[in-house]
Amino acid sequence: MPALPPEAARTLQMLQHCNVEPSRLVRLVESDPGWAAEIVTEARSPLWSLRTEPEDVHEAVGLLGLRRFHQVLAAAAVGPLLRAAVPGYGLAAGELWNHSVAVAVATREILLEKGLKPSEEAFSAAILHDVGKLVLGSVLESDPESAAAAAGADPAAAVEAERRAAGIDHAEAGAALLEHWKLPYWLVTAVRSHHDAADPSFLITDLVHLADALVQDRVPPDSAARWSLPFRSLERARARSIARLDGVRTSAVAVEGR
């Protein structure tokens, strides 16, 4: 199981408490200067579209607001893990991170297309949705045949290959990892079911499912119908997601320098 730095785990667990005092959160983050510096660096990413670059954690909370600051915490906590190469899936350094960010941005754009406000929870769930690939990557490395199928374009064949090689798929592995990290139940549920269109009752899960399909340009008709989104709306959301990612993408070169 990939380990989360203790300071990152402690702050992420605070996502359970929506009413946490901002000053308490700032104090907790600042108790570890290295972690605080990582948070400030993450908050300066073009992903958050801040007009002013924050100088410290306190300023970052002020500029972002508490709910968006939670997103920054999630991104800073798992970013270093997700930016690494995952050879078992044929993913170069930066590729899993770029995909995760693309899905997160797409959740926003889909909701905007519906005339709804972006969901901070869906954004964080999207950042984490494929984290299970970190768990299964090393298993697949020793099983080249399953690895080829798991990295292929057919989602059903990929899941089957994961189960054959590891006994579970990456959605289940991701949920187990988040439970191990003691992250909130709603995040665990969203990650566990992000490939499962059969249970659209949980909005965040269904949104991450649609956003994941959208960035891969394979939206299932039932999902589009459930969201009452015509093709041109989905295309607009996809185009805006791609445009927003310019300047945010992590290249392999940038990853090596981190």
Ligand SMILES: [Fe+2]
């Ligand atoms: Fe996935």
Ligand SMILES: [Fe+2]
């Ligand atoms: Fe995905």
